[in-house]
Amino acid sequence: MAKAESAANVECLNIDFMRYLVKQYSELGQWTSAFFWADAAAAAGSGMGQASGDDIWLLASAMLARGELHRAAHAVTTRGLHKRHLLCLGVVMRAFLAAKEPATALNMLEECDPALLEPRNTDQTHNRALAGVLVWQAKALSCLERREAAAEALASALRADCACYEALDLLLEQHALTPRQEMDLIEALPISQQLSAAEGILVRRAYHERIQRYTPSSAAAIPPPMDCPMSQEVETVRSRTLEASSCLARRLCGAAKWRQALAALRDPWGCVPVRAACLVELKKSAELFSFAHTLVDAYPQEWTSWFAVGCYYYLIGKSEFARRYLSKAKSLEPGAGCVWLLYGHSFARDSEHDQAMAAYFKASQLMTGCHLPPLYVGVECSLLNNPTMCAKFLARAAALDHGVDCSEPPGPDPERENKCRWGSVHALVHNAHVAHEAGAAAFAAGDFRAARTLLLRALDIARDEKDLDELDARWAPTLDALGHAGRALGRPNEGLTWHTRALSLRPARPQTLAAQALCLALLGRDADAARAAHAALARDPDLVVASTLLDAILERLDASQAVFGNDEIPQFPFPEVAVPPTPLTPATPRHDRTNTSDMSMSFD
Secondary structure (H helix, E strand, O other): OHHHHHHHHHHOOOHHHHHHHHHHHHHOOOHHHHHHHHHHHHHHHHHOOOOOHHHHHHHHHHHHHOOOHHHHHHHHHOOOHHHOOHHHHHHHHHHHHHOOOHHHHHHHHHOOOHHHHOOOOOOHHHHHHHHHHHHHHHHHHHHOOOHHHHHHHHHHHHHHOOOOHHHHHHHHHOOOOOHHHHHHHHHHOOHHHHOOHHHHHHHHHHHHHHHOOOOOHHHOOOOOOOOOOOHHHHHHHHHHOHHHHHHHHHHHHHOOOHHHHHHHOOOOOOOHHHHHHHHHHOOOHHHHHHHHHHHHHHOOOOHHHHHHHHHHHHHOOOHHHHHHHHHHHHHHOOOOHHHHHHHHHHHHHOOOHHHHHHHHHHHHHHOOOOOHHHHHHHHHHHHOOOHHHHHHHHHHHHHHHHOOOOOOOOOOOHHHHHHOHHHHHHHHOOOHHHHHHHHHHHHHOOOHHHHHHHHHHHHHHHOOOOOHHHOOHHHHHHHHHHHHHHHHOOOHHHHHHHHHHHHHHOOOOHHHHHHHHHHHHHOOOHHHHHHHHHHHHHHOOOOHHHHHHHHHHHHHHHHHHHHHOOOOOOOOOOOOOOOOOOOOOOOOOOOOOOOOOOOOOOOO
């Protein structure tokens, strides 16, 4: 009789209305109210037999939002719902990850029914829940340093739900795949089967723009629009989104167009690493200080806030303080590869090459598909006078950037392999920055022909047209390096041409003027060389190359004059001046209009 009354009382409650209240209060951020009605809905469901998995999921989600992590996990695990309900499994994994227990989160996944972790072609709601579980699995694996498994989990999440942008974002932030592998993954996604035509165009466009973060905006390969009458409207909507501006800023930043990238960021709080990098390159220390200070006040638990602080101290030249705040950033997010890159830059600035290489190697472990860590390792190897290892790392950087196999064939002849090491880099390189660094390293190693070839390759990649005057000012070092290579190859005329073009991009640079003076001296144009050396010293009096060259030119001029002797020094007579004849009668002196009565030589 009591059971019948209890069931009747429960039937008087509208459970669907209570669930509606839970969702509405959750959307409003009133988690205490959401918890109250979720608890009531779960109790009403259990009174009728057993609470449904959806009700417990709502209850655990409200607990999780209130910060009650273990309580949320307990509400699910005591009922065994994590074994048969995907949404409940996702809440449990989120709770344990927030509690810094990634191993426990993975154990919850292992206890789940394997059939529940298979995608279903006819149930996209199940696939979206599965994608969420796989994303949390990838985060747990990343915390345990199992990055390859994490990348595979994120790829599986994308295949299960093509609309799961978080999976793509995490996959790209980790740099787990090469650009070619990323493109193959995007092309293989069943977007047309899971989304409508218009949404498919939006997703495909967004994904292609996102993966081409190191591609210049002019060279970005955007997929052609699908056969949809609303394709133009979809493109317009996409261009208005904040994510589109962030993607554009990333591409411009990868092309070293810092001002354009900074202007493209419409959201002042988004894409923190890109904004910080642009401010560092533009040397806007005051703006970077304000930006970092605002981030630390608003988001002290985010690693990007302390990364911005480290960028500021790196910009003003305080490497020790920069490393202190970068250490805090990587303690909050150990997988942030850009933090380790800047950490290595701070050591490289202080000429601590071993520590810089260690930081770059750590970044390479975290960013296995990115070409930047091996590029910087190659630069450090060149500075340590190890051209063989330098060429290997630069070849790896070129291969990763182009997405080709970087495995080297065995070389039976060590001498031949030593001679052809720069040729392998030239065959792989499709990035102007990598080609420039390889050319500079080849020049430092004494292989001037290979240096000239690689530097010309860098210019060919950098420019869209044949006219060198259209190059950006950042390629002036490449032109200067070509001038040095031409002079080292016995072509001072060619070197002079390159230095002149470099001066057109960066006028009055003292180092370029000194190099121009050296080429002029080799051509026997001592007067022009002296003028160029004087101009260099006028802008940098401590420039040793210019002062030494000027002394040598003056000594040579003195020696050439001593050969002829003092008698043979050419004389330059004064020009004749027509003097008017003196008049016979003295003219009446005219009074000077100047009043001399007030003039005095006294200093009293």
